[in-house]
């Protein structure tokens with residue numbers, strides 16, 4: 531890989547559309563290779579802005595994202611500003627809290643501040659002499675034949691610029707992608723889930739976190755849920771995920787409190803009644819969309835990455851992580867094909883589409899796991915069995931969450947392996963249960979027990995189970 535300082539005049543001009551999380555990181559990757567990089571971002575420079583509007587205040591960074599940050603020397607800096615979350619903390623209706631670890635001891639995900647991460651990545655991109663950041667440039671249109679792009683400035687004026695390669699990192703509602711939609715053999719689907727999300731703040735108590743900070747707190751209520759991630763200022767950002775029709779049923783401050791009393795009573799004193807009454811109505815619930823498309827490229831001219839290629843619902847905490855991994859994968863393919871864009875772009879689509887589609891499906895699945903399955907004893911038992919088997923046979927049985935969150939196993943391979951493991955483990959459990967039943971019956975027949983003693987033991991076990 532070339533040093534960023536050895537800028538060659540022959541190097542191609544790469545336009546990165548979108549200076550969000552993935553665009554800013556991608557600019558670093560591409561600048562590090564020595565391309566002439568121009569970033570075009572529709573917003574003003576968020577490093578100077580008073581208010582930064584984003585989609586979530588904080589997000590969970592995990593292995594794939596960290597690996598990508600490591601490639602551009604940013605991992606330590608970002609990790610030092612994150613808060614480790616070692617487990618989910620499940621809040622029952624009665625207020626009981628039960629942790630479910632994310633992985634083995636020492637494995638954790640990090641709660642990071644979205645705006646700060648974006649600012650740091652933009653500043654890092656700015657350090658490369660071969661990178662130029664253009665804010666207040668909204669992509670209006672571009673030509674797949676010439677690479678000519680038209681941008682609109684806030685005063686309505688238009689600017690035209692040409693690039694050898696256009697990298698569309700302009701998010702779920704990508705303007706770059708619009709050109710793809712006009713072409714034949716481009717597959718595209720988008721799905722809005724019936725649920726929206728709303729963020730609420732849980733302030734510190736006496737200068738300290740109101741709840742244990744090193745957890746991702748979850749209040750699973752089957753058809754909806756609330757989660758809370760810690761922030762460096764000792765607040766928690768709580769996110770309520772719920773069907774829009776349920777959000778709309780709550781119309782007054784009293785109804786908000788009534789709803790929280792019914793479903794999240796332990797959160798009321800921590801968020802504060804007044805804040806709840808006020809903040810619930812501050813902003814309407816936001817929509818969540820899942821976007822799948824293929825291929826990700828047009829000729830050797832344009833490639834889509836991040837949410838522009840694959841917006842996923844946020845329930846696996848992988849949207850940004852997958853987008854960051856896109857940058858590594860593209861970098862690897864650039865290496866393999868010596869930056870021959872005519873070969874690189876189709877190969878990137880070939881390699882990456884199945885993985886991004888797999889994480890989109892997994893994210894949908896995990897919503898049901900987070901809000902409903904975690905309430906099921908069978909689910910918790912199976913998670914426990916998987917963890918024990920992983921401990922005993924770390925290379926053979928790897929929990930799905932571990933593959934997705936703590937490794938760079940390709941997403942679609944993780945899904946295939948998960949299906950295989952489920953089959954093997956379920957068969958093993960069935961065999962063990964059958965064996966135990968047959969063996970038990972045999973022993974009972976051979977040595978008939980004292981019926982009174984047996985009834986007493988059954989009663990004891992029953993009492994222990996129901997009083998737990």
Ligand SMILES: Cc1cc2nc3c(=O)[nH]c(=O)nc-3n(C[C@H](O)[C@H](O)[C@H](O)COP(=O)(O)OP(=O)(O)OC[C@H]3O[C@@H](n4cnc5c(N)ncnc54)[C@H](O)[C@@H]3O)c2cc1C
Pocket residue numbers: 547548549550551552553570571572573585586588589590591667668669670699700701702703704705706727769835836837838842844846847848849850851852853
């Ligand atoms: C509630 C919620 C929670 C989430 N939590 C997590 C999490 O815990 N972990 C995780 O990994 N992911 C999470 N995600 C997903 C994550 O936010 C996205 O995957 C990530 O922001 C994608 O980054 P991006 O740069 O591709 O897109 P974006 O962040 O959307 O950035 C796109 C950029 O392009 C700019 N732009 C748009 N149109 C134009 C245009 N026409 N011209 C120029 N610029 C343009 C925008 O202004 C923006 O700066 C969450 C998402 C939501 C909604």
